[in-house]
Amino acid sequence: MTLNWDFMVISSSSKHAIVIFAALILLSNRANCDDSLHANKGNTCLESERRALIAIKSDMYDPGEWLSSWTGYDCCKWRGVACDNVSGYVTRLDLQYPWVESIGASKVNPSLFELKHLRYLDLSFNNFSYAHVPHMIASLVHLEYLNLSNAFFYGLIPPVLGNLSHIQHLDLGNCYTYTYPSTLFSNNLSWLSNLNSLQYLDMSCVNLSKATNWLHQINLIPTLQVLLLGDANLPPVPPSLPTINLTSLTMLDLSWNEWNISASMLRWLSHASNLEHLDLSGCWVFEAEALSVALGALHNLRKLVLVDTQIAGEFSTILKNVSRMLQYLVLQWNFLLSGEISTILSILPRRLEFLALDGNNIYGRIPEMLGNYTSLRHLSMYYTRITGDIPRTIGKLIHLECLDLSQNDITGEMPSNVGNLPNLEELYLIETNITGSIPESLGNVSSLKYLGLFGNKITGEIPKTLGSLHNMSGLDLHANLLTGQIPTTIGRISNLRYLDVSENHLTGEIPTTIGRISNLRHLDVSENHLTGEIPKTFSRLCNLWMLDLSLNNIIGELADLLDGLSNCPQGAVLSSLSIGDNNMSGSIPSNLGLLAHLQELDLSSNSLQGNMTEAHFSQLTSLSYLNISFNSLNVILPNDWHPPFHAYEIDMSSCHLGGHFRAMFQDYTNSNPCHDNNLQCAMAPMGSYRPKDKILITAKGSTYEYIRILSLVTSIDLSHNNLSGEIPNELMMLRDLHFLSLSNNHLTGTIPENIAFLTELFSLDLSMNNLTGTIPSNLSALNFLSHLNLSFNNLSGRIPTGNQFLTFDDPAIYAGNKDLCGWPLPECPSDEAQRGPLHAKDDDDGNGSKLEKVLDYAFIAMGFIIGFWAYWGAMIMKKSIRIALFQMADRIYDWIYVQLAVKFGR
Numbered sequence: 041m042t043l044n045w046d047f048m049v050i051s052s053s054s055k056h057a058i059v060i061f062a063a064l065i066l067l068s069n070r071a072n073c074d075d076s077l078h079a080n081k082g083n084t085c086l087e088s089e090r091r092a093l094i095a096i097k098s099d100m101y102d103p104g105e106w107l108s109s110w111t112g113y114d115c116c117k118w119r120g121v122a123c124d125n126v127s128g129y130v131t132r133l134d135l136q137y138p139w140v141e142s143i144g145a146s147k148v149n150p151s152l153f154e155l156k157h158l159r160y161l162d163l164s165f166n167n168f169s170y171a172h173v174p175h176m177i178a179s180l181v182h183l184e185y186l187n188l189s190n191a192f193f194y195g196l197i198p199p200v201l202g203n204l205s206h207i208q209h210l211d212l213g214n215c216y217t218y219t220y221p222s223t224l225f226s227n228n229l230s231w232l233s234n235l236n237s238l239q240y241l242d243m244s245c246v247n248l249s250k251a252t253n254w255l256h257q258i259n260l261i262p263t264l265q266v267l268l269l270g271d272a273n274l275p276p277v278p279p280s281l282p283t284i285n286l287t288s289l290t291m292l293d294l295s296w297n298e299w300n301i302s303a304s305m306l307r308w309l310s311h312a313s314n315l316e317h318l319d320l321s322g323c324w325v326f327e328a329e330a331l332s333v334a335l336g337a338l339h340n341l342r343k344l345v346l347v348d349t350q351i352a353g354e355f356s357t358i359l360k361n362v363s364r365m366l367q368y369l370v371l372q373w374n375f376l377l378s379g380e381i382s383t384i385l386s387i388l389p390r391r392l393e394f395l396a397l398d399g400n401n402i403y404g405r406i407p408e409m410l411g412n413y414t415s416l417r418h419l420s421m422y423y424t425r426i427t428g429d430i431p432r433t434i435g436k437l438i439h440l441e442c443l444d445l446s447q448n449d450i451t452g453e454m455p456s457n458v459g460n461l462p463n464l465e466e467l468y469l470i471e472t473n474i475t476g477s478i479p480e481s482l483g484n485v486s487s488l489k490y491l492g493l494f495g496n497k498i499t500g501e502i503p504k505t506l507g508s509l510h511n512m513s514g515l516d517l518h519a520n521l522l523t524g525q526i527p528t529t530i531g532r533i534s535n536l537r538y539l540d541v542s543e544n545h546l547t548g549e550i551p552t553t554i555g556r557i558s559n560l561r562h563l564d565v566s567e568n569h570l571t572g573e574i575p576k577t578f579s580r581l582c583n584l585w586m587l588d589l590s591l592n593n594i595i596g597e598l599a600d601l602l603d604g605l606s607n608c609p610q611g612a613v614l615s616s617l618s619i620g621d622n623n624m625s626g627s628i629p630s631n632l633g634l635l636a637h638l639q640e641l642d643l644s645s646n647s648l649q650g651n652m653t654e655a656h657f658s659q660l661t662s663l664s665y666l667n668i669s670f671n672s673l674n675v676i677l678p679n680d681w682h683p684p685f686h687a688y689e690i691d692m693s694s695c696h697l698g699g700h701f702r703a704m705f706q707d708y709t710n711s712n713p714c715h716d717n718n719l720q721c722a723m724a725p726m727g728s729y730r731p732k733d734k735i736l737i738t739a740k741g742s743t744y745e746y747i748r749i750l751s752l753v754t755s756i757d758l759s760h761n762n763l764s765g766e767i768p769n770e771l772m773m774l775r776d777l778h779f780l781s782l783s784n785n786h787l788t789g790t791i792p793e794n795i796a797f798l799t800e801l802f803s804l805d806l807s808m809n810n811l812t813g814t815i816p817s818n819l820s821a822l823n824f825l826s827h828l829n830l831s832f833n834n835l836s837g838r839i840p841t842g843n844q845f846l847t848f849d850d851p852a853i854y855a856g857n858k859d860l861c862g863w864p865l866p867e868c869p870s871d872e873a874q875r876g877p878l879h880a881k882d883d884d885d886g887n888g889s890k891l892e893k894v895l896d897y898a899f900i901a902m903g904f905i906i907g908f909w910a911y912w913g914a915m916i917m918k919k920s921i922r923i924a925l926f927q928m929a930d931r932i933y934d935w936i937y938v939q940l941a942v943k944f945g946r
């Protein structure tokens with residue numbers, strides 16, 4: 041199955057993602073599985089046990105529902121309780137909590153241990169807030185089933201659990217609540233060997249790193265059927281192993297232990313002849329041949345999972361003897377395994393139902409023979425090297441539910457008989473080289489829930505027939521070459537939550553019918569040639585959290601949309617609204633300020649006019665990105681205005697920021713400990729501050745520590761303003777600053793010496809000011825600096841030499857400073873006799889200066905490489921943290937604003 045829809049790059053290699061996903065599945069199932077526990081009829085429970093249960097309840101977190109049936113005398117009828125139908129003793133207690141992210145603390149009440157006849161005890165998914173597993177559990181000697189999984193227990197698993205000689209199912213798995221180092225651990229598993237009836241043992245995500253003899257100890261439990269030891273830090277096994285005793289074993293999970301599975305371990309395994317499920321993901325298995333032999337011996341294997349291993353070799357080697365019973369094969373992200381797809385298929389059994397080969401080095405064309413695997417329900421091969429067309433025989437895979445061939449060099453058209461796959465729920469052909477149009481026949485696949493075709497070369501119109509796909513939840517066609525109108529039939533897909541047709545050549549108006557899709561959460565039609573107004577019906581899209589209409593030719597006003605959304609019964613949930621680069625007109629209604637969840641707002645480059653006042657921002661407390669540039673807006677704010685939001689990027693380029701705009705930079709000194717850092721806190725009048733062109737401050741990260749807060753800002757562009765005075769010293773405390781432009785202002789004074797503190801700086805532009813003095817020589821210590829512009833100031837003296845300055849060979853960056861001298865400008869007068877080391881043209885003394893020259897070039901190259909990667913590295917980083925930034929913006933950003941603005945304002 042494919043894990044995510046919103047961000048299509050799927051990294052199954054992350055075990056944590058899998059864990060989270062599993063948690064979600066669990067969440068969705070939990071609702072159904074609690075009413076099976078009915079007590080016996082007839083017998084009422086013993087009074088002493090009833091009182092014990094009441095005591096237990098009093099220590100359990102239960103905000104109402106779960107234990108509300110625990111009233112009255114017959115405790116045997118209480119939810120999760122069951123009694124012996126002859127003696128009346130409580131034999132079963134199920135206190136598992138429905139999985140939720142945050143849950144209050146519970147305690148194990150000692151009365152639990154009075155229920156001496158318990159055979160079944162489940163405390164899973166509660167929050168025992170890092171208490172130890174109570175030793176007294178070992179006194180419940182009749183227990184056959186004990187489930188303490190994911191219950192926030194911590195510390196040593198008490199070895200006295202070895203007294204539970206009747207236990208059959210023991211679940212201590214800890215993967216959902218694992219928080220290193222507060223986890224469960226066991227240093228020696230010898231206590232397990234007393235458990236003569238044990239069939240099921242789950243110790244996943246329990247720290248067993250000190251249990252060196254684990255394999256020998258587990259080998260003493262021949263009754264074991266299920267053994268789950270994933271992510272348990274298992275230590276490597278010694279070379280000599282006992283013969284396997286675990287002949288009943290049907291399921292074995294040793295995944296994510298990051299060890300090398302030795303040949304002897306594989307030999308041990310190969311005798312587990314009843315094994316049906318095997319997971320060795322994340323183990324660094326090296327010996328392909330030995331693995332092949334072991335797999336060949338496991339005649340009953342039905343499910344094999346090998347994700348993210350480091351096995352090197354051919355798929356055909358590993359799989360050549362694999363069991364003919366195999367139904368479920370997951371071999372993902374094994375970068376060292378390769379093979380031709382037709383060879384791989386030819387050795388796999390026909391009964392295969394689930395095949396995932398994503399992220400491997402698989403090549404070749406998909407063979408016609410694929411159509412013989414008629415049992416397939418899941419076929420995914422994204423991010424491999426397969427090429428060529430999708431064979432028409434795909435139409436024979438009538439059980440197929442999920443097909444994912446994304447990120448391959450698949451060419452040709454999508455076969456129209458995909459429309460014959462009656463069970464298809466998910467179809468992803470993302471970022472391939474598919475051409476042609478979307479087959480009309482897809483409209484027959486009524487089971488389809490997700491259709492992801494983005495990033496291809498698909499032409500033609502969006503078929504009207506898609507409107508009959510009533511189960512469809514996500515439709516993503518963006519970045520193709522689609523033409524024509526968005527079909528009105530789309531409005532019939534009432535379950536649609538995610539619709540993205542951006543970056544195509546669509547024309548016409550946005551269908552009003554889309555406004556009927558009340559479930560819609562994400563609508564992106566940006567970068568097309570759409571015309572007309574925003575349909576009035578959109579005002580009913582109360583579940584919409586993302587609306588992007590930017591880069592079209594949309595006209596009209598925002599009023600209807602905002603009126604509607606701000607009147608939604610539960611309030612609007614819209615968190616991202618982009619209408620940038622259209623022809624919208626009129627003023628911005630003040631009920632914009634009611635969109636309390638808005639995080640991104642982009643109204644740039646339209647013909648909006650009128651005033652923006654306090655009311656427009658009144659409840660936008662979550663706003664982190666604001667772009668109202670290139671309209672005809674007046675921003676008018678009262679003097680005592682405190683912005684309710686903490687944006688990481690604000691662009692008001694070309695707005696009229698007259699009047700009391702300075703309010704934006706209001707004095708926050710009372711709420712900030714600026715005196716601790718000796719910063720200038722006094723406010724100055726702001727009259728002279730009228731940014732004309734661009735204010736763009738990009739801030740990154742957040743924390744509550746003051747000095748780190750100052751390091752949040754990574755990018756400052758205050759060019760083309762009327763800033764005067766000196767460059768403020770506080771700027772030099774912004775240690776994460778990558779980009780600083782103050783060009784085209786009226787700054788005076790010198791370039792501060794301590795600019796060398798800005799060690800991350802890669803771009804510095806101070807051009808077109810009135811700066812005087814010399815260029816500080818320690819500027820050359822800024823190793824990442826790859827772009828510098830100091831032109832048109834009144835700087836004087838020698839240009840620093842060495843390090844990063846070797847890369848600045850363009851005289852233009854110093855132009856217009858008539859008193860500057862030294863390479864790459866003409867020599868300084870005092871140098872004529874001495875000759876600086878950099879003057880390549882005057883080397884007339886043989887080898888010595890040749891060496892210097894080579895070294896110089898080496899430095900230049902290094903400087904360039906470091907600078908280049910610093911820049912792109914930062915850009916890539918920035919993209920990936922953008923989302924996180926939404927949540928992290930902090931009130932204190934504004935304060936940084938204040939400091940800068942105030943200093944500049946003077």
Ligand SMILES: *[C@@H]1O[C@H](CO)[C@@H](O)[C@H](O)[C@H]1NC(C)=O
Binds near residue numbers: 125126
């Ligand atoms: C008691 O329970 C057992 C199984 O748990 C069942 O076979 C038996 O019929 C029950 N007896 C009565 C009297 O309900």
Ligand SMILES: *[C@@H]1O[C@H](CO)[C@@H](O)[C@H](O)[C@H]1NC(C)=O
Binds near residue numbers: 143144145167169192
């Ligand atoms: C568990 O309870 C503790 C103590 O009340 C609390 O600090 C912690 O956040 C809770 N854990 C979860 C996951 O809710």
Ligand SMILES: *[C@@H]1O[C@H](CO)[C@@H](O)[C@H](O)[C@H]1NC(C)=O
Binds near residue numbers: 189209
């Ligand atoms: C223990 O409980 C969890 C969740 O409550 C469940 O997923 C798991 O299967 C249970 N373990 C056993 C052995 O039944």
Ligand SMILES: *[C@@H]1O[C@H](CO)[C@@H](O)[C@H](O)[C@H]1NC(C)=O
Binds near residue numbers: 259260262282284285
């Ligand atoms: C197999 O299990 C039995 C029972 O626990 C034990 O006596 C025997 O020593 C085990 N054999 C090996 C080779 O570990």
Ligand SMILES: *[C@@H]1O[C@H](CO)[C@@H](O)[C@H](O)[C@H]1NC(C)=O
Binds near residue numbers: 408409410411412433
């Ligand atoms: C497998 O598929 C190929 C091509 O579609 C076909 O020629 C061949 O007969 C099929 N083999 C079997 C055993 O069905």
Ligand SMILES: *[C@@H]1O[C@H](CO)[C@@H](O)[C@H](O)[C@H]1NC(C)=O
Binds near residue numbers: 471
């Ligand atoms: C699509 O084809 C182009 C040109 O042949 C190639 O560069 C590109 O990598 C292909 N796309 C994919 C996803 O393979």
Ligand SMILES: *[C@@H]1O[C@H](CO)[C@@H](O)[C@H](O)[C@H]1NC(C)=O
Binds near residue numbers: 651674676
């Ligand atoms: C905008 O603000 C200015 C200055 O406060 C005021 O004179 C003007 O009437 C306002 N315009 C509108 C449309 O409210």
Ligand SMILES: *[C@@H]1O[C@H](CO)[C@@H](O)[C@H](O)[C@H]1NC(C)=O
Binds near residue numbers: 785786808809810
């Ligand atoms: C620099 O200062 C001089 C004199 O103080 C002034 O004439 C000139 O306009 C200033 N240049 C700029 C770009 O502000």
